[in-house]
Amino acid sequence: MTTTLRRAEGAQRATTLELFYDLVFVFAITQVSHLLLAHLTWEGAGQALMVLLVVWWSWNFTTWATNELDPESTPVRLLLLGLMLACLLMAIAIPEAFGDRALLFVGAYVVIQVGRHAFLAFAAAGRGTIERERASRILVWFATAGVLWIAGALADGSARTVLWIAALAVDYGGPLVMYWVPGRTGMPEGTWRIETSHFAERFQLFVIIALGESIVITGATSSELELDAARAVAIALAFVGTAALWWLYFSSVAQVAESTLERARDRTNVARDVYTYLHVVLVAGIVVTAVGDELVIAHPGDDLPTAQLLALVAGPVLYLLAQDLMRWRIEGGPSPSRTIGIVACLLAGLIGIVAPALLVAALLALVLAAVVLSDERARRRRGGPAPAGQELDLAG
Known part of the structure; x- marks a missing residue:
């Protein structure tokens, strides 16, 4: 049976x-x-x-x-x-x-x-x-x-x-x-009996699905428009942003979450909070980022209306917020680099009130790249990939 x-x-x-x-x-x-x-x-x-x-x-x-x-x-x-x-x-x-x-x-x-x-x-x-x-x-x-x-x-x-x-x-x-x-x-x-490697891998694959959808939107939008210098830069920035989202998750957060789940005594509650609830915030950030990328590619030299500007900024903010909340759930405190990144994204949005979409996209890409660099510095301080139990430093 x-x-x-x-x-x-x-x-x-x-x-x-x-x-x-x-x-x-x-x-x-x-x-x-x-x-x-x-x-x-x-x-x-x-x-x-x-x-x-x-x-x-x-x-x-x-x-x-x-x-x-x-x-x-x-x-x-x-x-x-x-x-x-x-x-x-x-x-x-x-x-x-x-x-x-x-x-x-x-x-x-x-x-x-x-x-x-x-x-x-x-x-x-x-x-x-x-x-x-x-x-x-x-x-x-x-x-x-x-x-x-x-x-x-x-x-x-x-x-x-x-x-x-x-x-x-x-x-x-x-x-x-x-x-x-x-x-x-x-x-x-x-x-609930949770097999960690399978469970974590499945959620990681869904993040890949969402990131892949961002690439699809970038390509589909670009293929229907005339390419000029500004639009080519917008395409490059969209790709850089998506690559940064991948890097931030798979170079640190995915490992942290899986390692925490493996060691957790209350594995069901960790799986529920970190994966079931907080990963949907992460995915929402990717979805909104894809929408923002499409808007910039379509209107690189325009000052975006308020709703479009909010969409452009909200994607990276949601993504970093999700990772910050994961750090809170795992360690009881925020990730400083991601908290600073959220503030920097919001400031980029304020600049967008008087600046064209392409400049705002460039600033957001720089913020994400800076958080990636912070993660990599933390990795070097640890001497490479951390062993289980020592990888909870989300660029802290």
């Missing part, structure tokens, strides 16, 4: 099926970027944020599930392929998620969440196992949120917004209370 579960034998790695499953999220992240770009208002930003949180939650919980499921099992393969199809439909609906395709968007999402955990609760594990008990409790939460999601899709205007915010609160609030269900005893933290 439990043949769908992974065997606890050594370190696990992401499988080709999981990588194939991730492909649909390249499209989904691109859709979120386009949604924000098309609606650069506070309302549009709120809608894009909600859509991103939905996309993230669908991917995130599949990752938690596949950390324990055996992707070589036929039932698990069929499950992932079915979830992938539902994710594709959800992504297709994103541009009209708050319009004519609201029901398709949330309907696909509810099918993903409820279907996955119905499988976990009734097919993946035997009766009386902790896996079945855990999955059944999460299923109760997803089903409750699902009612609110569907009700919101059938409503209009502010009623839809209120119902969807309530649904999102249920979805994101569940892990904070360990999916407590009335009449049942609480679940201990050890209820």
Whole structure:
């Protein structure tokens, strides 16, 4: 009965099926970027944020599930392929998620969440196992949120917004209370079995997906415009910025997070806070940065309107803030280089009130490059890559 579960034998790695499953999220992240770009208002930003949180939650919980499921099992393969199809439909609906395709968007999402955990609760594990008990409790939460999601899709205007915010609160609030269900005893933290190498790798791959989407937007936007000197510089700055985002994450933060998770006594809570919650802030920063890059490439010599300037600056700020918050969660204090970087990005935004987009982009790229250099100096002080237990210095 439990043949769908992974065997606890050594370190696990992401499988080709999981990588194939991730492909649909390249499209989904691109859709979120386009949604924000098309609606650069506070309302549009709120809608894009909600859509991103939905996309993230669908991917995130599949990752938690596949950390324990055996992707070589036929039932698990069929499950992932079915979830992938539902994710594709959800992504297709994103541009009209708050319009004519609201029901398709949330309907696909509810099918993903409820279907996955119905499988976990009734097919993946035997009766009386902790896996079945855990999955059944999460299923109760997803089903409750699902009612609110569907009700919101059938409503209009502010009623839809209120119902969807309530649904999102249920979805994101569940892990904070360990999916407590009335009449049942609480679940201990050890209820989740987390294989660190696989779990961390999956989230690192999602960061790559988001960064890849930035490269795609840069290339797609540039290919449709006439190239001159200013635009060529804008393209180069967009690439430098994206490369800096990669460097800042994979040269320090990814290692810090994985090492911390490996050593943590409360591994479930660390995985929840650092990966499930804070990585979505990181991804949001990448998405908004991609939007800012597209705006600069399209209008390098223009003074950007307020909304566009905010988008340009908000991307790097969110990205550095996410890494700062990770440092707070891991060590109880900020990363000085990232805190200074956030302030410097905000100052660049103030300069953007009277300066063209290209200058602001150059200043932001310089800020990110300076934080990278700070990381590299910290690495040299340590004498190279730090051993486990000594790599918590996020350029501090």
